[in-house]
Amino acid sequence: MSGTITKSAMVENRPWLDALAHGVLILGAAMVLFPLWIAFVASTLDGSSLINSIVPLLPGDRLLENYTTALSAGSKAAGGVPVGLMLTNSLIMALVITLGKIVISLTSAYAIVYFRFPLRMTCFWTIFITLMLPVEVRILPTFEVVADFGLLNSYTGLTLPLIASATATFLFRQFFLTVPDELLEAARIDGAGPLRFFRDILLPLSRTNIAALFVILFIYGWNQYLWPLLITTDEQYYTVVMGLQRMLAVPDSEPQWHLVMATSLLALLPPVAVVVAMQRLFVKGLVETEK
Amino acid sequence: MEKRVTLNNRVLPYLLLAPQLAVTLVFFIWPAAQALYQSLLRQDPFGLKTTFVGFANFEKLFTDPLYLSSLQLTLLFSLFVTVLSMGAALVLAIMADRVVKGAQGYKTLIIWPYAVAPAVAGALWWLMFNPTVGVLAYVLRGVGYDWNHYINGTDAFILVVIAAAWKQISYNFLFFLAGLQSIPRALVEAAAIDGAGPVRRFWTIIFPLLSPTSFFLLVVNVTYAFFDTFGVIHATTTGGPGQSTTILVYKVFADGFLALDLGSSAAQSVLLMLIVVALTVVQFRFVERRVHY
Numbered sequence: 001m002s003g004t005i006t007k008s009a010m011v012e013n014r015p016w017l018d019a020l021a022h023g024v025l026i027l028g029a030a031m032v033l034f035p036l037w038i039a040f041v042a043s044t045l046d047g048s049s050l051i052n053s054i055v056p057l058l059p060g061d062r063l064l065e066n067y068t069t070a071l072s073a074g075s076k077a078a079g080g081v082p083v084g085l086m087l088t089n090s091l092i093m094a095l096v097i098t099l100g101k102i103v104i105s106l107t108s109a110y111a112i113v114y115f116r117f118p119l120r121m122t123c124f125w126t127i128f129i130t131l132m133l134p135v136e137v138r139i140l141p142t143f144e145v146v147a148d149f150g151l152l153n154s155y156t157g158l159t160l161p162l163i164a165s166a167t168a169t170f171l172f173r174q175f176f177l178t179v180p181d182e183l184l185e186a187a188r189i190d191g192a193g194p195l196r197f198f199r200d201i202l203l204p205l206s207r208t209n210i211a212a213l214f215v216i217l218f219i220y221g222w223n224q225y226l227w228p229l230l231i232t233t234d235e236q237y238y239t240v241v242m243g244l245q246r247m248l249a250v251p252d253s254e255p256q257w258h259l260v261m262a263t264s265l266l267a268l269l270p271p272v273a274v275v276v277a278m279q280r281l282f283v284k285g286l287v288e289t290e291k
Numbered sequence: 292m293e294k295r296v297t298l299n300n301r302v303l304p305y306l307l308l309a310p311q312l313a314v315t316l317v318f319f320i321w322p323a324a325q326a327l328y329q330s331l332l333r334q335d336p337f338g339l340k341t342t343f344v345g346f347a348n349f350e351k352l353f354t355d356p357l358y359l360s361s362l363q364l365t366l367l368f369s370l371f372v373t374v375l376s377m378g379a380a381l382v383l384a385i386m387a388d389r390v391v392k393g394a395q396g397y398k399t400l401i402i403w404p405y406a407v408a409p410a411v412a413g414a415l416w417w418l419m420f421n422p423t424v425g426v427l428a429y430v431l432r433g434v435g436y437d438w439n440h441y442i443n444g445t446d447a448f449i450l451v452v453i454a455a456a457w458k459q460i461s462y463n464f465l466f467f468l469a470g471l472q473s474i475p476r477a478l479v480e481a482a483a484i485d486g487a488g489p490v491r492r493f494w495t496i497i498f499p500l501l502s503p504t505s506f507f508l509l510v511v512n513v514t515y516a517f518f519d520t521f522g523v524i525h526a527t528t529t530g531g532p533g534q535s536t537t538i539l540v541y542k543v544f545a546d547g548f549l550a551l552d553l554g555s556s557a558a559q560s561v562l563l564m565l566i567v568v569a570l571t572v573v574q575f576r577f578v579e580r581r582v583h584y
Contacts, residue, residue: 025390164314223409244414272406276399
């Protein structure tokens with residue numbers, strides 16, 4: 001997609017249209033960026049100046065203090081859970097979910113594409129159905145299952161129930177179907193067993209797909225909100241996206257905006273950095289997972 | 292499509308599938324079955340007595356003005372979010388398709404909000420519109436509108452629509468841009484040679500050829516507005532003031548988890564499942580057509 005350089009403006013020369021295009025794009029980008037800028041400015045101000053006056057347009061001088069306070073002590077009005085701890089939890093959750101989804105989807109897709117066995121299509125459809133069952137539509141019963149297993153307030157509870165992935169399984173299935181049969185035949189002649197073929201041939205071929213999926217799934221895992229909200233009551237397991245809500249919803253007073261916004265920026269920085277740094281993989285992942 | 296050459300092993304495929312199937316059965320299928328079952332039961336508030344009531348929970352929902360107004364609100368919410376984010380994204384994509392210089396830079400500046408969690412997006416706009424410290428509330432006061440999303444339901448509704456749509460522009464932009472770039476140049480150039488101006492070319496060539504992309508995005512955006520915006524609402528308005536931002540997903544959570552009305556919450560879950568199933572079916576049928584296209 002991003003490879004098409006000689007694309008437009010060749011039809012005819014209309015300088016005013018090009019100028020309009022740049023104008024609209026600059027305006028659009030500015031509108032998209034504006035909330036981020038204001039959040040950044042708020043995160044650099046003295047807390048007391050954010051109680052009854054408008055957030056200014058230029059940053060203040062409390063950048064280091066505010067971020068240090070947020071990372072090490074959190075917002076006192078909201079129970080003082082350090083954001084550093086929440087970031088660590090978010091990272092653990094995002095990585096375990098991402099790797100878990102990729103591993104179990106790779107093996108499932110391998111089984112479904114390369115083997116013939118009874119109930120093969122039943123297994124396939126069972127995995128498919130999960131597409132239609134997001135957490136949001138089965139909140140209470142899922143909570144009960146996790147509670148019955150004693151997994152509330154644990155990393156296992158935060159991650160395990162989310163690692164099934166129809167999308168990832170489909171993606172790998174589609175990809176495996178395009179791998180030439182000759183590779184399997186050649187591997188067989190060379191005496192490689194099923195696991196050897198998987199490890200030495202299929203996995204290296206899937207590298208780009210795995211990387212693209214990693215980007216999408218990392219964002220998915222990091223941004224989980226409802227799930228950690230349901231199953232964590234112990235501050236030790238708070239993730240940053242859900243912890244932010246506790247800082248916003250302080251009873252009977254205004255939130256400590258400078259700390260809330262510092263936390264917001266810390267919460268959005270890792271996934272945004274992944275998208276910006278790995279843009280090509282991100283776009284590939286996004287397009288592939290929607291096929 | 293199937294593989295011609297396959298492997299033979301009696302046990303291995305089951306072992307390979309076991310983790311995925313176990314998680315799916317325990318954490319997806321079983322709870323969903325529980326929701327179906329519980330939707331037919333009624334439990335007293337202390338959880339001591341459970342009676343089978345058939346479809347009574349569903350009947351109650353469809354005669355409950357609060358549920359019906361939440362349904363109506365959700366439809367309006369998804370309509371506004373979809374129109375706003377798709378409209379803005381289409382305009383930006385058309386412009387990005389035209390420029391040659393700096394196209395990559397614009398793209399980066401527009402797509403990053405995809406990675407922002409809905410709850411964080413809500414927090415950013417919650418500050419922007421805050422009646423005492425927010426920049427936009429200040430501007431609105433300047434033009435004579437006294438913005439207050441704590442008291443005024445319409446203000447709160449507009450706020451969550453904007454926050455949800457803002458985040459989704461990135462996604463729509465990427466797909467519209469890809470759609471625009473896949474339109475054969477020759478068609479557009481032929482029309483230009485025949486004397487069709489940019490506006491005419493857009494409506495007679497580009498817009499019709501974009502319709503598969505637009506339809507696909509429509510389904511994705513409605514799904515997003517229905518199910519993925521829980522964080523925006525919960526982190527900011529918590530469904531209020533009154534019921535003015537209680538969309539269906541938030542209501543399931545509030546009735547089940549906060550008010551502990553199990554039967555009603557389960558019935559609401561089942562209705563939401565039906566909506567997801569319908570949206571998924573529409574999306575899959577469409578994807579097949581897109582392949583032939």
